[in-house]
Amino acid sequence: MRVLFFAQVREATRVAEGELDVADVDASALWNALLQRWPTLAAHRENTRLARNGSYAARDEIFRAGDEVALLPPVSGG
């Protein structure tokens, strides 16, 4: 799956996006894979929301191989 990073989360990983080789995982398993690949995300896990294919992920969302996943730190638009 393609993973997108924004704002403080992008500054933590130092990349805007990356590929992650996981499929059919829940948010908890996805976070484990994310932290293994980008350990600096650990500080952001608590307040970062996940989006799947352009919408906020539900609590029980399952993330698939071809998804676009985005890590969204607290927003500050307007």
Added chain:
Amino acid sequence: MKIRVEITKEPLMAREAGRADGGIGAVVEFAGIVRRDEDGASISALHYEAYEAMAKTEMERIVGELAARFSCQAVEVVHRIGRVPVGEASITVRIEAKHRAEAFSLLTEFMNRLKQDVPIWKKVGE
């Protein structure tokens, strides 16, 4: 504070001229402006970034939800990204409604929801 009050026989808001249907009783226009003072520091600009595709659909979804609660005829939202210097607008919202109360309510609620859920981020920049 600067106060200016005027009474005129000339048309106001040229954009409204020629509106034929007569169903709009209120137009509310809002602009969010970058202030010099940000968290106690003096800044020259803010930098905005967005998850553009999702920010757009989230704003559309929020407006759609609010339109069901507050009867309005038209809503336009434009959010600027990139560098926005002090004194310039980062967002403009324009609402047309039959009555002003709905337009003001929709505006207030929209801005609150934007600041909670729309994936746009600002940071202090040069």
